[in-house]
Amino acid sequence: MMRERAMRGPIGDVATRLARRAVGVICAGLLIVSPLSGASRGATSAVVAEARPYNTALLVTTDAGSAIDGIVTDGTTLAWLAGRGAMYARTLADGREARLLDGTVDRSQLAFGNGTLIWIERGQGGAAVRGLRLDGGEQFTIAAGAGERNSPAISGSTVIWREARGGGWQIVGHDLADRRDLAITSIPAARGAVAIAERTVVWEEFRDGRWMLISHDLGTRQETALVSGAEDYLDPALGAGAVAFVRRSAGRTAGGLILRDLRSGKEQVIAEGHLIMRPRIAGDLVVWEDWRDGVPSIYAFDRASGKEFPLARTEGARGPTIGGTVVAWLGKGQFSARVTAVRLVKSLPSDPQDAPTMSDPDVRYFPETKHSTAGAFRQFWSVNGGLAVFGYPLTEAFEEAGADGVKRQVQYFERAKLEANPRDPKQIALARLGAELTTGRSFPTVAAFDSTDERAYFPQTGQGVGGWFLGYWRERGGVNVFGFPISGEITENGRTVQYFERARFELVPGGTDPASGIALGQIGREALVKLGWLAPEQTPGR
Numbered sequence: 001m002m003r004e005r006a007m008r009g010p011i012g013d014v015a016t017r018l019a020r021r022a023v024g025v026i027c028a029g030l031l032i033v034s035p036l037s038g039a040s041r042g043a044t045s046a047v048v049a050e051a052r053p054y055n056t057a058l059l060v061t062t063d064a065g066s067a068i069d070g071i072v073t074d075g076t077t078l079a080w081l082a083g084r085g086a087m088y089a090r091t092l093a094d095g096r097e098a099r100l101l102d103g104t105v106d107r108s109q110l111a112f113g114n115g116t117l118i119w120i121e122r123g124q125g126g127a128a129v130r131g132l133r134l135d136g137g138e139q140f141t142i143a144a145g146a147g148e149r150n151s152p153a154i155s156g157s158t159v160i161w162r163e164a165r166g167g168g169w170q171i172v173g174h175d176l177a178d179r180r181d182l183a184i185t186s187i188p189a190a191r192g193a194v195a196i197a198e199r200t201v202v203w204e205e206f207r208d209g210r211w212m213l214i215s216h217d218l219g220t221r222q223e224t225a226l227v228s229g230a231e232d233y234l235d236p237a238l239g240a241g242a243v244a245f246v247r248r249s250a251g252r253t254a255g256g257l258i259l260r261d262l263r264s265g266k267e268q269v270i271a272e273g274h275l276i277m278r279p280r281i282a283g284d285l286v287v288w289e290d291w292r293d294g295v296p297s298i299y300a301f302d303r304a305s306g307k308e309f310p311l312a313r314t315e316g317a318r319g320p321t322i323g324g325t326v327v328a329w330l331g332k333g334q335f336s337a338r339v340t341a342v343r344l345v346k347s348l349p350s351d352p353q354d355a356p357t358m359s360d361p362d363v364r365y366f367p368e369t370k371h372s373t374a375g376a377f378r379q380f381w382s383v384n385g386g387l388a389v390f391g392y393p394l395t396e397a398f399e400e401a402g403a404d405g406v407k408r409q410v411q412y413f414e415r416a417k418l419e420a421n422p423r424d425p426k427q428i429a430l431a432r433l434g435a436e437l438t439t440g441r442s443f444p445t446v447a448a449f450d451s452t453d454e455r456a457y458f459p460q461t462g463q464g465v466g467g468w469f470l471g472y473w474r475e476r477g478g479v480n481v482f483g484f485p486i487s488g489e490i491t492e493n494g495r496t497v498q499y500f501e502r503a504r505f506e507l508v509p510g511g512t513d514p515a516s517g518i519a520l521g522q523i524g525r526e527a528l529v530k531l532g533w534l535a536p537e538q539t540p541g542r
Contacts, residue, residue: 149163200238244286273292
């Protein structure tokens with residue numbers, strides 16, 4: 001038996017110029033998953049959970065009526081239908097919210113694109129495709145007349161929808177820019193959910209006893225079957241050169257979420273083994289409604305890192321929409337339905353991490369900075385002076401491309417950046433952070449002299465080292481650890497310092513020998529401040 005499927009249009013966004021209205025923020029029952037939370041003090045051994053590719057910032061959570069349908073967002077504005085077709089919009093930057101259209105007309109299946117809201121409007125004469133331009137508030141009709149129309153979607157100036165004709169469904173469209181109708185399919189057939197991104201249209205079509213996905217190029221009018229196999233392929237979502245869809249065996253509710261690159265045809269399974277619904281794509285992000293725990297939750301997948309992560313695990317979280325890096329969904333409020341929106345902020349290696357509960361002797365977590373060091377990095381750190389020499393970790397270990405273009409694992413500490421040899425990751429060394437931080441500065445060289453126990457000359461850089469600085473340098477590993485000197489002794493911020501390729505030595509007031517009178521400068525922290533990853537005033541534990 002063929003299965004007809006209703007579909008909501010792809011979810012976009014809304015821009016608004018709206019009167020301010022007080023809206024209560026109710027957070028009960030909502031869990032926004034983020035790595036930014038507190039930890040108890042004191043160093044512990046722990047397994048550190050893998051960092052998520054994004055942090056979440058709550059933008060709005062508001063009760064919005066008993067019957068919400070079709071939330072949409074473009075990353076700046078949120079819009080939805082409530083009750084019997086009332087249309088609302090809220091600007092996310094300033095929280096302004098207003099009713100755009102009253103609820104005296106049956107409206108459903110909201111879509112958004114290019115500053116325009118599109119929806120299905122039902123009356124005695126049939127179902128019409130209607131639109132509203134947010135800039136100016138102009139309403140207009142795209143298609144009307146007897147018969148059924150549904151599943152509108154919009155990309156740029158092109159609007160598409162399903163239309164019942166000849167005992168089946170046709171995919172038709174309209175170009176708002178030149179006011180031209182588009183006949184996308186020519187023969188009525190059993191067709192379901194439809195999606196559009198730029199010049200590509202994808203829809204479900206029932207063929208040979210199963211649901212297929214068909215792609216249509218609006219420019220060349222070429223039609224292609226995207227998938228093959230005996231399973232059903234459902235819920236297509238388009239964006240950023242890819243299509244996401246649900247693959248499900250006939251008669252089963254559990255399935256897999258598949259991401260397919262439209263250019264290469266390469267596919268990857270994002271999630272599988274449970275009910276998955278309503279995928280959406282924007283840029284590197286895929287979001288969907290996920291039932292792995294037996295209740296609906298909202299999950300996301302970052303295409304750049306290949307990581308999946310939960311956004312909301314709460315009663316009734318469903319129907320996600322995405323625009324840019326803003327994700328919104330519907331949920332169950334205390335007395336009515338709730339609209340929630342969060343902004344996803346790309347996480348950094350310097351973002352604080354929660355203290356895990358599982359113990360691992362190879363990992364040490366520091367609540368002072370909410371970071372861990374482990375493996376070869378921890379061993380090098382411990383053997384070569386630990387906290388007294390290198391300070392606290394300021395990042396997790398992560399992959400970074402060096403000036404030579406080679407990617408290697410690195411970790412920033414307060415007074416150094418450690419890096420792993422790309423050919424042998426167990427070999428750890430200090431990165432050339434002293435040289436990097438002094439790029440563009442010129443230090444005078446000294447006349448060559450014969451090295452002694454008290455003074456040493458380095459022709460490689462034309463610099464000399466003497467006194468306690470030389471003693472500390474020799475005792476702690478010399479050129480193999482710190483590199484060559486790149487400056488002489490100079491005064492910075494009231495202290496006598498000397499730069500080396502991989503460190504900055506500082507004379508500590510009140511010291512009685514090199515061990516107590518010399519410290520490494522906090523060039524790791526300074527480097528992260530320069531990158532914009534830390535605020536200048538940040539201190540351990542903040």
